[in-house]
Amino acid sequence: MSRQHILAIPFPAQGHVIPLLELSQCLVKHGFRVTFVNTDHNHNRVINALQESYTEDEIHLVSIPDGMEPSEDRNDMARLIEAMPKVMPGELEKLIEEIDRVEEEKIVCVIADAGTIGFANRVAEKMKIKKAAFWSLAAASLALLYNVPKMIDEGIIDSDGTPIKKQMIQLAQSMPEIDSTNFLWANMGGGLAFQKKIFHYLENITEAVKVADWLICNSTSDFEPEAFTLVPNILPIGPLLASNRQGNSGGYFWQEDSTCLKWLDQQQPNSVIYVAFGSFTVIDKIQFQELALGLELTNRPFLWVVRPDITDDANEAYPEGFQDRVANRGKMVGWAPQQKVLSHPSIAFFFSHCGWNSTMEGASNGLPFLCWPYFGDQFINESYICDIWKVGLKFNRDESGIITREEIKTKADQVVGDEDFKARALELKETALKSVKDGGLSDKTFKKFIEWIRS
Structure with missing residues (x-):
């Protein structure tokens, strides 16, 4: 046929x-x-x-x-x-x-x-x-x-x-x-x-x-x-x-490291910070180290996607002794099967660059956000997340433009400590699912689109 x-x-x-x-x-x-x-x-x-x-x-x-x-x-x-x-x-x-x-x-x-x-x-x-x-x-x-x-x-x-x-x-x-x-x-x-x-x-x-x-x-x-x-x-x-x-999901430009899913299985429900900044974000060495030390300071388990090209020589850029100190609760991978990670019960919130895909994936999984936009449309998406839907927080930079380790710890504590973020995020998830389910608005539009192609 x-x-x-x-x-x-x-x-x-x-x-x-x-x-x-x-x-x-x-x-x-x-x-x-x-x-x-x-x-x-x-x-x-x-x-x-x-x-x-x-x-x-x-x-x-x-x-x-x-x-x-x-x-x-x-x-x-x-x-x-x-x-x-x-x-x-x-x-x-x-x-x-x-x-x-x-x-x-x-x-x-x-x-x-x-x-x-x-x-x-x-x-x-x-x-x-x-x-x-x-x-x-x-x-x-x-x-x-x-x-x-x-x-x-x-x-x-x-x-x-x-x-x-x-x-x-x-x-x-x-x-x-x-x-x-x-x-x-x-x-x-x-x-x-x-x-x-x-x-x-x-x-x-x-x-x-x-x-x-x-x-x-x-x-x-x-x-x-x-x-x-x-x-x-x-x-x-x-x-x-x-x-x-x-x-x-398909279409990734990097080979995903699915060992992180087994690692997530061993973590407590709602405990892990997932950190991923998409395919374009580049961070200078000073900011990269501050981010690493901020994650360490949270005292929470974290899964961090460190693309080989996220900073100059990522493997050498970690603060001294960092990898040893966080070995028991931190996992760094080159690329992750993001949709599977975000739907994993051990994830507490999504520390994201706010690309639209990531925003949709996080919202559809009922997760709160910490927002680290880099360029393009990501600032619009950050505003949706923080100002309109109120499911996440923005960072303040210091006078030299750095997001400090203390700022990272403070905001991580806030987003986890306030139950309202999670409650609103779960409402957003319901909204997303309703839209694509049979009879939802996006579902109806998609079916009309198909009819148009066939006609």
């Missing part, structure tokens, strides 16, 4: 690959065939990190070049967003032509992550295929981008996105307050020229999203009702988690 064939293409970053792959798994469960297109560089990483649980017949993983040289740094966003549109559209078109030539199940729909939607739209239109945009961040982040022309008119930012002065912006009553110096494009480092590039790239995304046939979002309107009213046509289908379909 022939199945309808969908092509999915994420923006080449960890936080975009995971949710789009999750959406692809859901589509497979509903009888579709999916070809999933990573860049060559990320494809190799995903294949190397894959667990045996992954079966190729479900989703066909393929790749196209991103336009960068093999030796270039993929964390250099400015270079990546410059290279992609030059090379990827042509490669995507060739790939679809090739699939349509050799397979009886031709591509009927392209689902593109918002970061790739600009060129994917053009290719889909040219080839007369349905096109959907997938927004993998909070709806509030897109609402902010939709608000750019107004912010330029009101003199909040100039036409290149540079904030005119530092001020707090709130788009609607129950939405995050955002510091203008922390707008998505303004907090990524790299100087003014880089910021301008990112800003105009994001402007193009907004335009492209508006002409997609469907715009779906990895969120639920129960989490951010105001944001969904501010973006025309955006529809919630989240939170998309492997646990919702009782499967394993």
Whole structure:
């Protein structure tokens, strides 16, 4: 029996690959065939990190070049967003032509992550295929981008996105307050020229999203009702988690260390701090050591994900004697099966960079947060967690910009000591589950989306 064939293409970053792959798994469960297109560089990483649980017949993983040289740094966003549109559209078109030539199940729909939607739209239109945009961040982040022309008119930012002065912006009553110096494009480092590039790239995304046939979002309107009213046509289908379909998550760029699950089994319920800052966060050596000493000072068991590239030479960066002193209650791993960790009964709270995936995963597991945002949309998510949902705490930095060990201990004690954080977090979990269950709002939207693809 022939199945309808969908092509999915994420923006080449960890936080975009995971949710789009999750959406692809859901589509497979509903009888579709999916070809999933990573860049060559990320494809190799995903294949190397894959667990045996992954079966190729479900989703066909393929790749196209991103336009960068093999030796270039993929964390250099400015270079990546410059290279992609030059090379990827042509490669995507060739790939679809090739699939349509050799397979009886031709591509009927392209689902593109918002970061790739600009060129994917053009290719889909040219080839007369349905096109959907997938927004993998909070709806509030897109609402902010939709608000750019107004912010330029009101003199909040100039036409290149540079904030005119530092001020707090709130788009609607129950939405995050955002510091203008922390707008998505303004907090990524790299100087003014880089910021301008990112800003105009994001402007193009907004335009492209508006002409997609469907715009779906990895969120639920129960989490951010105001944001969904501010973006025309955006529809919630989240939170998309492997646990919702009782499967394993895929798409990691690092091999996960699942020994930490056995370690968690040996800990008391509700006792462990889980510390993980996603795939981009980089911390200098002084702050890294302060973080380590802060975790030691809490006197609680902790599971800490220390990516090899989180600081200069992570293995050598620990404070002297730290590993020996915490050997009985601290476990450090290079990468963790995060969804499984967060649903483990021994986890007390999530010490997070507040990427949107991590935010959805923590919220869906009823966990309080300590927030350590790094860049991009993470400050918006921190505001949801701390100011709107009130399930977590922010850190204060000292005069030299460091989050001190004492501050880490104080906030850890507060978030564990106040039962209200846990109570509100469990309410949030109920809300998330209701949304994706049969008959919930995200579930209904997803089914309509499927009908549209089939029609």
